[in-house]
Amino acid sequence: MVPSCPFIYIIRKDVDVYSQILRKLFNESHGIFLGLQRIDEELTGKSRKSQLVRVSKNYRSVIRACMEEMHQVAIAAKDPASGRQFSSQVSILSAMELIWNLCEILFIEVAPAGHLLLHLLDWVRLHVCEVDSLSADVLGSENPSNHGSFWNLVTILVLQGRLDEARQMLSKEADASPASAGICRIMGDLMRTMPILSPGNTQTLTELELKWQHWHEECERYLQDSTFATNPHLESLLKIMLGDEAALLEQKELLSNWYHFLVTRLLYSNPTVKPIDLHYYAQSSLDLFLGGESSPEPLDNILLAAFEFDIHQVIKECSIALSNWWFVAHLTDLLDHCKLLQSHNLYFGSNMREFLLLEYASGLFAHPSLWQLGVDYFDYCPKLGRVSLELHIERIPLNTEQKALKVLRICEQRQMTEQVRSICKILAMKAVRNNRLGSALSWSIRAKDAAFATLVSDRFLRDYCERGCFSDLDLIDNLGPAMMLSDRLTFLGKYREFHHMYGEKRFADAASLLLSLMTSRIAPRSFWMTLLTDALPLLEQKQVIFSAEQTYELMQCLEDLTSRRPVRGESDIQQLQDEDIETTKVEMLRLALARNLARAIIREGSLEGS
């Protein structure tokens, strides 16, 4: 059984968020939050209200499930310190559920007079639950009516308005001691006849009030006649049922807190209380119960603020008392959906709901794992959500590609192109550094980053120049439409195509491709020498491949290349050697081109068939 505890402890942040059990709370409530946001805005009136009440109950059941589990862990804890820690967590959760439940009754359910009291009774019964264990105790014993706590049990049943059960207990007493059978019966009758609003009942409030007045007077008469004088227990029960404050206060221990006192008081003195009158009773109940001995706890202040229908005060006090934004963020969001917070705006621009959600979501982003939940919360903050998300999402550490893919998907779904580019760039750089050129290329394709694609292609070309062959042919040969991303990449693809054509002996096609590569200027200047050298074997073939036109163009390119070469001054041995090689190459090319030109002219000049 969960102990009811009126205290709220402030616990340091580092324990809270990372607790295994609280994570379930975060995850489940995330699902409920999303469901709430998607509730059709069109719905109004009763159906909307019932949906909102259902959402509220879902939240509460999640809190309760958490509480149960934590309670089990607390019991099973091996060392007392952690056991205590878990127990205090349990009491915090219990307090949260208590507050939430009250807010549901007052703000969401908006129960009218009459029904209000029924809800409040349920509320108290849910949270003061020693009754069940006591009841099991007493009923399980040989002779219930002789049990030490028998009268305590009956009293507490009366205090909670559970008159049917109280009557059953009294009948046991009647059976056990025939002497008091008579008065037990009378008391039982009184209990049975107390008018109470039942859910299906069609009586109006005034009817109920009238009946209740009659019943109250009947009880008064019994008191005057001292019917129950012989049995002090029954006498005090009667006084309780008359709503006598002194009698109620005598039962402080059984009541255990002021809000129980409040509800019992209302039950037996003003069952048709209207919501707006609640706060008078609340304040006075608190004062009477505490009796000047102790000062109100934070929880008491929160509940009082709720009875006064001061939602902002409730939220403010909760924010101060609790160390985690979870509770206030979700509660405020729900109340906002009930259209209860519209009128207030905070000074710094965004409204309270958004502020709290932003705080909560930022907290989630600080966790290595829960950041994914935070994304959805930011989505539903209209003013600052997107900006906050943009800032946070770039800072998530990405240690595997799979995580990076998830982050990128989140960004792409929200059209955050800047973030996509920057993340892809980081990943592409990492890939290049690790010599994973294929990965680098696929990242730059995803980000549509032409500049980076150029960088990668340059790397490939450089490798080719140095080693004479391409690494990662599987990538370059299969570029597909991605080739169009950058000029350099297109060149790379086309160059490989040239190699293929050459390999397949389609020389004419290869030749024109090679020429177009140079003349269209997509080949980088540094590569022209290599291209021209590739042209050599084509020029040296037995048959004439390049036409005269083409040969002229090739010569043009060669001239272009050589004329641009700077005149060297002082140079060392290595450079001289390089220069020698260069000059030899150029000479060979010139010779080949000249020969080809000659043959081409002759062939083109001759008549066909000769």
Added chain:
Amino acid sequence: MEEIYAKFVSQKISKTRWRPLPPGSLQTAETFATGSWDNEENYVSLWSIGDFGNLDSDGGFEGDHQLLCDIRHHGDVMDLQFFDQERIVTASSTGCVTVFLHHPNNQTLSVNQQWTTAHYHAGPGSPSYSSAPCTGVVCNNPEIVTVGEDGRINLFRADHKEAVRTIDNADSSTLHSVTFLRTPEILTVNSIGQLKIWDFRQQGNEPSQILSLTGDRVPLHCVDRHPNQQHVVATGGQDGMLSIWDVRQGTMPVSLLKAHEAEMWEVHFHPSNPDHLFTCSEDGSLWHWDASTDVPEKSSLFHQGGRSSTFLSHSISNQANVHQSVISSWLSTDPAKDRIEITSLLPSRSLSVNSLDVLGPCLVCGTDAEAIYVTRHLFS
């Protein structure tokens, strides 16, 4: 589709796998393993769905899966496979491949064997050593094949300390997943949208076959082989597209089916009912593809030379029928003509469904919303 039980487990689940049943066993699946990711401390856990004789009115709790045991795992669990009844192989984001051993008598897991530098960018000897995440692992007792972000393929054998065979730089991009075609052939998919078939009998570091889509080079994330027909392979891509390939013919997929709205993380043929396919995706949905078509009864009267002989023809036409059914319904499926029934199995959209596994009538899947879903009535 009833009775799918969800349980929140306080860790994001990256992989779920059923423990294989002993061959010839009549039991249904009972135990599954999960791996977590993105935590400061990740765990490999074993769960049991136990035995529920009678479902009472609040059947919800009866169906819950219970944790049997777990063990700390360094790095994210990138992939997980059951090697045999007791051993689990995992691939880690630290580039390490680990074999865990389950001790059923005291319900614990322990590390049985580990290859810590299975995947790396710069080698262990070099000063700038950096590890690379191992992205996929597949087992075929006694062999284990792993692939990683470093584009490397490793072939390990249980109880051998060193790798039996390593293909360095098998791919210039990241290898996402691997599966066995026929031993000794494996098939890998990479992040430039290519399927590569490798034959371990051949020396050399070149794939024996490369297949890819023309058009956009969409990265492929998952691959699965048809359980009966070893040439039929299904892959899932980054754009959520499901492709069916016939590796014997051509280099193009046989069919492309537009499926999810985001990356498809896993695709599985049902091991005993291969007309059923399951996919899960980053968009939070899990789909069941049902391609089982009613094959119309072919007439058993087979006229030969004017004489109809029912007895003889029966066996011949039976043979014809058998030949017909061997052609996979996946390959012959024309999406326009034959209808594939697609059902979404999860009750509501959640965060990404990272992994799923099917065995008999049971399905398990894990999500980024830190929940595990189990159903024991897949075909009801």
